[in-house]
Amino acid sequence: MKNIIFKFSISLMLLCFFCNCDSFVEIDLPPGQLNTPSVFEDRTTANAAMADLYAKLRDSGLITGNGTGLSNLMGNYTDELIYYGSATTGIPPFYNNTLTANNGTVASFWNDSYNQIYSANAIIQGVAASVSLRQPDKDQLTGEALFVRALIHFYLVNLYGAVPYITTTDYEINRHAGRLATELVYQSIITDLVQAQNLIEEDYVVAERIRPNKGAAIALLARVYLYHGDWAEASNTASVVLNDSQYGLESNANMVFLKGSTSTIWQFKPMAEGVNTAEGGNFVFTSGPPPFVALREDLVNAFEAGDHRRISWIGTVSDGSTTWYFANKYKEQTNTGSSVEYSIVLRLSEQFLIRAEARARQGELSGAKDDLNVVRHAAGLGDTPAVSQQEIIDAILRERRVELFTEYGHRFFDLKRSNALDTTLSTVKTGWNTTDALLPVPETELLLNPNLAPQNTGY
Structure with missing residues (x-):
């Protein structure tokens, strides 16, 4: 980071929290701005x-719903989306699988992510130092903050492979x-x-599930265990969430992506009412x-x-000679009254x-089918x-494709x-190309910090 500004100011009882990271690995130490204990x-x-x-x-960053986030970019990178937009944006290199280490969007992924991690670490340190x-x-x-730090590192390691795991705001270390x-x-x-789930409340601290509770930390941990191949831990951890009476699958596919859905564990509230x-x-x-x-x-x-998901979550547009399809999970294209x-x-x-999946990979085929069928039954x-273990695993992966499409890079x-x-x-x-399994480390970061070498193969 060439610049990190961590400054707090209060106006009309609203706090604006600034943290600007132009580059993660090289910063000018901002005098007097990292220590803001009053916040x-x-x-x-x-x-x-x-x-x-x-x-x-x-x-911004990896999990934004904007066009620069994983949902869109990795959908273009894989076999979910066809790109029709401008050739001058940062998306065609994803769609055409022609990324380079100088790609600005890849650099934004990296810098926005470590910006957010820095902010999480600043909160952890500020809270620890608080006496009131x-x-x-x-x-x-x-x-x-630990949950957010883990979440962003989870995406980084799955996109870039080996990455720095940053747990401090200390300039010289970072x-x-x-x-x-x-x-x-x-x-x-x-x-x-694990630490996060032991600290966060079981109940949501604010309405509408817009801040993670204990269930959100446990849900992410279950995913991490699955990706890591810890099948027993993945199964047991997911069970904690599935046994929580706060959550329930919607029987109507049109209800799943409404803000009040009982199947939601954690969600982002828009910037203003009506958005x-x-x-x-x-x-x-x-059209x-x-x-x-x-x-x-x-x-x-x-x-x-x-x-039912095919009917409710996929929209169709035709001009009489050509038919196109679009992701219709979120149906509101514009602002509404609320x-x-x-x-x-x-x-x-x-x-x-x-x-x-965790049950199937352990040979618990009956339980695996039961869980898979719950999702299938909800979809009609x-x-x-x-029947066989491999057939069940393949069926689960197919189910993930149609259940989780255009959501945060799940397909990739x-x-x-x-x-x-x-x-x-x-x-x-x-x-x-085979080497496209990893994104390139931004060239600017490699130049600023030789400890990030070597570059990922193929770039």
Whole structure:
């Protein structure tokens, strides 16, 4: 980071929390601006700092619903989306699989992510130093910041491979940070999430599930265990969420992505009342040709006959000669009188599919089928016909494809961890190479910090 500004000011009882990271690995130490203890001496301003971090996650970086986030870019990178937008944006290199180490969007992924991690660390340190915050507030804020730190590192390690795991705001440490092996990154993620779940309240501290509770930390931990191949831990951890009476699958597919859905575990509230999701603005269109992106037909054809998700979550536009399809999970393309959709980051159906896969990989085939069938029944489908272990695992991965499409890069990560990237994408993406399993480390970062070397193969 060439510049990190961590400054707090209060106006009309609203706190604005600034943290500008132009580059993660090289910063000019901002004199007197990292120490802002007054922010963490008051519960209101401390919570405002936390809320602002969630606004940053919503509006920029990896998990934003904007066109620069994983949902769109990795959908273009794999076999979910067809790109129709301008050739001058940062998206064509993702769609054509022609990324380079000088790609600005890849650099933004890296810098925005470490900006957000820096903010999480600043909250952890500020809360720890506070002498006036009540212990329950300190625990909740620390737990949430640990959750965010783990979440962003989880995406980074799955995109870049070995990455620095940053746990401090200390300039001298961060500017020389090297890349940790993926195993060590995973262990750090697990450590943070275990601590987070022990600190965060079971109940949501604010309405509408817009700040993570204990269930959100446990849900993310279940996913991490699955990706890491810890099948028993993944199954047991997902069970904690699935046994929580706060959550329940919606029987109507049109209800799943409304802000009041019982299947939501954690979601982002829009910036103002009446605003809906960036996803709806990006994916929905009403006339052809598509102005931005459309769904690939092979994804549309992956749905079984009678699947309610095919009817409710995929829209169709035709000009009489050509038909296009779009992701219609979030249906509000524009503002409404009051917001009806929030961007959902974690939801219950993934937990059923996590436990189903973890059970199947341990040979618990009956339980795996039961979990898979819960998701299928909610979509109006019958029991899976899969019988053998491999058939059940394949059926679960197919279910993940139609359940989680255009959500935070799930398709890319599922293909990658099931060793199916090359066999799947080489047939539909002419620019696909085996080395595309990892993104390049930004060239600017390698130049500023030699400890980030070597560059990922292929770049």
